[in-house]
Amino acid sequence: MAAADMAGREARADYRAIPAGIFTDPEVGAVGRTDGEGLVSVRYELRAVPRLSTYEKPQRDGFVRLFADAEERVLVGAVAVGPQAAEWLGQHTLAVRAARPLEVLLDTIQPYPTFSEGVFFALRELGDALA
Numbered sequence: 860m861a862a863a864d865m866a867g868r869e870a871r872a873d874y875r876a877i878p879a880g881i882f883t884d885p886e887v888g889a890v891g892r893t894d895g896e897g898l899v900s901v902r903y904e905l906r907a908v909p910r911l912s913t914y915e916k917p918q919r920d921g922f923v924r925l926f927a928d929a930e931e932r933v934l935v936g937a938v939a940v941g942p943q944a945a946e947w948l949g950q951h952t953l954a955v956r957a958a959r960p961l962e963v964l965l966d967t968i969q970p971y972p973t974f975s976e977g978v979f980f981a982l983r984e985l986g987d988a989l990a
Contacts, residue, residue, distance in 0.1 A: 875935070876956035880945030885921050888948035891936030891955040893926050898935065899988050900926045903981035905941045910972040914942050921974075923981040925951075932989055933958045934982075947975045961986055 863870030881887040892898070905911050905921035921941025928935050937951035954964055965986055969979045 873956070876952050878945070878948055878952045880948070882945065885941050886939075886944040888939040888945040888951075889937065890948060890952045891926065891934070893924075893936040893938060897929050898926050899929045899985065900924060901981055901984040901988050903977055903984060905974065905977050907980065908972070908974060908977045910974050910976065911942075913972060923977045925981050925985050927961060927985055927989060929989060931958070932961045934961065934964065934985075941974060941977075943974065947973070947978065950975065950978060961989065 860870050860872055875892070876890055878888065878890040893900075902922050902924040905923070911921075921939075921944065923941075924938040925934060926936035927933060934951065934954045936955065937948065939945075939948050939951070950967075961982065965979070965982050967979070969975045
């Protein structure tokens with residue numbers, strides 16, 4: 860932004876999708892908007908994701924919480940708590956930044972067994988909540 864301004868070019872910052880990671884145990888990751896009018900949210904517990912049972916560290920509970928704009932049907936925010944949460948938050952960051960429809964996100968295949976399967980399950984519940 861500063862370089863564009865110094866060069867006399869038009870630049871506009873977009874702060875919708877700035878990810879944050881807190882490297883505790885378990886990790887916490889967040890991106891986007893998590894409050895405000897018109898949002899629908901769901902929370903999916905990681906204990907239902909097969910990857911948790913194969914993880915080498917002691918099992919801890921975790922979750923994925925997603926926030927969507929009910930009218931636009933796009934993801935606007937996410938919070939992830941669990942093993943390597945900041946790592947699998949990347950797809951939330953892209954989804955928020957790109958503002959892709961929920962149906963496109965649901966059509967994305969998640970590898971098995973991974974923590975990002977929880978993302979798919981949470982998206983499926985979010986779709987049900989928006990229906």
